[in-house]
Amino acid sequence: MNTKASTYSGVARREFLVGGGVLLAGALIGAARNARSESMTADPALIEDLVAANRILAALEIVDGYGHVSVRHDKNPDHYLIARSIAPESVGAKDILELDLDSKPVGGGDAKMYLERFIHGEIYKARPEVKAVVHNHSAAVIPFGVTGAALRPIYHMAGFIGLGVPVFEIRDAAGDTDMLIRTPELGAALARTLGDKPAALMRGHGAVVVGDSLSQVVGRSYYLQMNAKLQAQAMALGGEVTYLDTEEARKTAGFGSYDRAWDLWKRRAMGK
């Protein structure tokens, strides 16, 4: 499979070189081309935050050599930004690609892309309000995807779990596979299972987490993992476990963006 795209900076450079052609085409076919030109202007602060999100998720051991995080383009909602296929800890600004919602590289190019990028594109298509997506293989959540034991909110930091965390069964969509979301169809099936929820587990594979910002999706990924660890400990103690009830979950889910934690994590991850 040829899964290559140019880096973000590479695309920008080529756009500069062929800029005259883009202008001429834009005059001829209008809005589509204008959208493309505009797409070259992602806010550098957003790219920096995406780099930070990659490094934070690695530092918090939510991703290792695998897993990825993306953010919807700040000016073109039909595009998103994601690293080329490298380990999140290694990501720098030069590694960020711009993809459309079919997860095809804007402007072509030959950088290797994540096989499972369709997770991101198909969720952005299905959920217009979602601004950021994380896919991980967080070890602590795996047992909850394979046992029928439901992940439930055990403390206030993970109240959003009370909004619902469905489990995606890939066999229902495609029979026996290698478990990977390799196609737009599988991405769409996962997005259907996710529905309007903040996260979904992927049986025998990992999780997908969504949010309205990078700070929220990173915070949710961290506290999803922490909740899974604590819940397993509580269950192992025996006896009945008291979880947040629906109303408590709804009220704490409003904590939202985890801004204070994000500021700390970003400072550490970026060495500032």
Ligand code: MN
């Ligand atoms: Mn995966």
